[in-house]
Every structure is written in C-alpha cells, then in structure tokens.
Amino acid sequence: MTQQIQRKLSESKTARWSVLALVAFTMLCGYFITDMMAPLQDLLQTPVGGGGLGWSGDDYGKFTSAYGWFNVFFLMLIFGGMILDKMGVRFTGLMATCIMIVGVFIKWFGISHNFDGATVTILGTEWGYTLLVASLGYAIFGVGVEIAGITVSKIIVKWFKGKEMALAMGLEMACARIGTGLAIGVTPLLCKAFNNSISMPILIGLILLCIGLLSFIVFVVMDKRRDEELENTEEEAEEPFRFSDIFSIISMKGFWYVALLCVLFYSAVFPFLKYAPSLMINKFGIDPEWSGVIPALLPFGNILLTPFFGNLYDRKGKGATIMIVGAIMLVFIHFMFSIPALNNWVIALGLILLLGIAFSLVPSAMWPSVPKIIPENKLGTAYALIFWVQNWGLMGVPYLIGKVLDKYCITGYVNEKPTYDYTIPMMIFTCFGILALMIALLLKREDRIKGYGLELPNIKKPEEEAKIIAEEMIAEP
Numbered sequence: 001m002t003q004q005i006q007r008k009l010s011e012s013k014t015a016r017w018s019v020l021a022l023v024a025f026t027m028l029c030g031y032f033i034t035d036m037m038a039p040l041q042d043l044l045q046t047p048v049g050g051g052g053l054g055w056s057g058d059d060y061g062k063f064t065s066a067y068g069w070f071n072v073f074f075l076m077l078i079f080g081g082m083i084l085d086k087m088g089v090r091f092t093g094l095m096a097t098c099i100m101i102v103g104v105f106i107k108w109f110g111i112s113h114n115f116d117g118a119t120v121t122i123l124g125t126e127w128g129y130t131l132l133v134a135s136l137g138y139a140i141f142g143v144g145v146e147i148a149g150i151t152v153s154k155i156i157v158k159w160f161k162g163k164e165m166a167l168a169m170g171l172e173m174a175c176a177r178i179g180t181g182l183a184i185g186v187t188p189l190l191c192k193a194f195n196n197s198i199s200m201p202i203l204i205g206l207i208l209l210c211i212g213l214l215s216f217i218v219f220v221v222m223d224k225r226r227d228e229e230l231e232n233t234e235e236e237a238e239e240p241f242r243f244s245d246i247f248s249i250i251s252m253k254g255f256w257y258v259a260l261l262c263v264l265f266y267s268a269v270f271p272f273l274k275y276a277p278s279l280m281i282n283k284f285g286i287d288p289e290w291s292g293v294i295p296a297l298l299p300f301g302n303i304l305l306t307p308f309f310g311n312l313y314d315r316k317g318k319g320a321t322i323m324i325v326g327a328i329m330l331v332f333i334h335f336m337f338s339i340p341a342l343n344n345w346v347i348a349l350g351l352i353l354l355l356g357i358a359f360s361l362v363p364s365a366m367w368p369s370v371p372k373i374i375p376e377n378k379l380g381t382a383y384a385l386i387f388w389v390q391n392w393g394l395m396g397v398p399y400l401i402g403k404v405l406d407k408y409c410i411t412g413y414v415n416e417k418p419t420y421d422y423t424i425p426m427m428i429f430t431c432f433g434i435l436a437l438m439i440a441l442l443l444k445r446e447d448r449i450k451g452y453g454l455e456l457p458n459i460k461k462p463e464e465e466a467k468i469i470a471e472e473m474i475a476e477p
C-alpha cells in the first residue's frame, strides 16, 4: 500500500517541479550573495579618500577565502552533512538558510562601518576591523550556503530518484548560476545607483535572502505533507545514518575521485570568477564599470547548458565521458587566457563562452553521479565530504591568487591602485585543469572496474521500473 502511494506521489510532476522551483530560488539568493563582491574588487581596492575601502589584493584574497574558513577548519560542513542525514532535509535546510541570513547581516555591518580605521594583528597579519568583521560574516554565510547546497542535492534525490534527476540538478544549478550572473553583472550597477555604496548591494542581498527563506518554508510544508502521506517520516528512514558511515564512504576510491575532481575543477572556475572582472580590466583593457559583463556570460551560459547536459545524461548516459570532455576544455581555456599576446576583448568573450560550456558539462554529470556511487542514506554525508574537500580549494585558491598577484604580478600603479599581469595566476588555473583531467580519466577507469553505471542513463525504462516495484511489493507483504 505504502509503495502504491509513493508511486502515485512520485508521479506528481507538478509537485516535484514546484519543490524544485522553491528550493532553487533559495539557492539563487545564496549564490547571488556569494559572488556579489567580485565585481567590486576594483572599488574595494580604491583608497578610502576615493570612495573605496583601501584594501590590497591580499586583503581581497583574505576576504574571499573566508568563505571556507569554518567549513574547512571547524568541519562545519561535515557536521552539516551528519545533521542532514540524522535530522532530514527540512530541519537542515531551515537551519542553513538562517545561518546564511546571520552571516550576511554581519558582513553588511562590517562593510558599512569604518571602525575609525582600527586594526588588529591575528597570527602575525594585520587586519582592518572592516575586513575582519566582513570576513567573519562571509565565513558564517559560507557555512550556511554550503549546507544549503548539500541539502538541496539531497532534496532532489529524494523527489527525483529514478526520474529526471540530472535534469533537475541541472536546473537547480542553472538557477544558482542566475544568482552568480546577477551578482557579477548587476552589483556594479546597483553600487553605482546608490552613489558608489558598497554596503547597499549587500543589504539588497539580505532582503532577497529573507524571501529565499520564505520560499524554503513553503517547501517544508510540501515535503512534510508528502512524508505524512507516505507514513514514512524522515526520522523513520529504513537504514538510519551511523557515524561509521563516514569511514565506509572515505574508504571508497570512487568517492575520492569525485571529491578530487570536484576540488580541482571548481578551484579553476569559482576562484577564477572572483578575479575575472579584474582580469578583464588589467589584461583586456575593459572599463571597470563594465568589467563584470563578460564574466557574467559564463553563469548565464550555464543556465541553458547545465540542464541540457543533465537531460542528455538522464537519457543517454556517458557521465564519465562528459566529465573528461569538460576537463579538457578547461585546460585549453585557461591556457589561452594565460598567453599575454591574446589580449583582445573578443578573445575574452569567446573563452568565457567556452568556459560556460565546460562548466556546464562537468557539474551536470558529476553531481548526479554521486548517488550511483554512494547509498542514499549516506548521501548527505557524502555530499558534505565532497563539498568539504572542495572548500579547501574555494578557500585556498583565492588566497593564493591574491598573494601571487601582490608579490609577482604588479606592473605599476594608476591612481594609487596596482595594475596586474595575470599570466601566472592563469597558469596556476591551467595546472588545476590538467590535474582535474587526470582524475576524470581515473574515475572513468574506476567506473569500468566497479560498475557504478556512470556511463548509463539515469532514467529507468518503464519495464525496469515496473520490475523494481513488483520486487518491492513482494518484499513488503
């Protein structure tokens, strides 16, 4: 009987696509705030007298890397994954969204106060209070948005397993990319509209996130209703999560290949995006006000392509091959960016569009591949562990690039602001691409050995599904 209800509910397309829209909107808000400071790097580095905050490249690198501080060092993401598997998607998602709100509020507070220019020395480095408070806020926000990310992945598996799972994940990522695209493209305009205010766009982000919380609350109501109908609450999951599951996950080679591919690939994209507006100004001579426009095309390209490739994976399979193609493209693109003579904006445009394709290929195949390697009751923890490994890159790479820029890449000063040569940073990103390619090849090999089914379609044919249901009904008299 339970299975029959489950079947009926899982057939309700409207319900599951509405759920997707609700949680994807929350993620859109989260990603908007994650990336909104990138196009303001130039203004942040403008001296205080000129209306900026007077940060150095190193300061900007520190702030950007704060995103991963608590996730990486205090293992917040891993605790988040454990909470997710123990407490379920509703509790964890609400908790994560509230953490995001607190973090953005603190970041806004830090940026909108100058604390009379006071500084403090931590671990031998000097921090202005504005930088420190804003970074702390961003670090707290980073915990929230990452836990929300794993929660949403689990929600999609819960509602879409055996259906259009990769398409749904692709669409969720597409919405998240709208957030990134808006952050990069629109923030400088918002800033200008409010008299070059850096804090005002953050406040707008905060308001948007509160609407994101409301959207998640509507999801909670729907999800609760579904579980009540199924007479199968999250707390009564058949095989609850055990602490020892962490060890069983990390003892799998397949898990490590996905985690390493994830950290290497994403380290060459998200941190790159944080510096892309500055690259456009320094290498391609684009006006600071418009420096976000070309980079913003990357996430907007993802909006169409990630669901497209997700759908392809659902129907045709070839997940491991898709990841290899994406990694090859990544190497080519960053290598081209690193060549100093290629400095025409048309080349920047072409490369960003290509990066949009590469950055659609890998995520659209990688995330839906995780449930093929890891059992569902350990999925929250597995996604959390993958995100944790990835956060080392999201934290460390912007910091590294900030240091490299200030130490090796300054070519001069204009209005007291440094100008940079981006050759070395782009070569660093190319190296990440090469390593990602090697791991993608190893993953395909492991799939052949272990038979995870990464090259197989996700959508089960009706005959196969009928067989599974019949087997389940026999097992449950």
Ligand SMILES: C[C@H](NC(=O)[C@@H](N)CCCCN)C(=O)O
Pocket (backbone or CB within 6 Å): 031, 034, 035, 146, 149, 173, 176, 266, 270, 363, 367, 387, 390
């Ligand atoms: C689904 C995936 N999300 C992540 O990888 C997050 N850990 C990183 C979020 C960083 C946001 N700038 C994705 O967005 O592809």
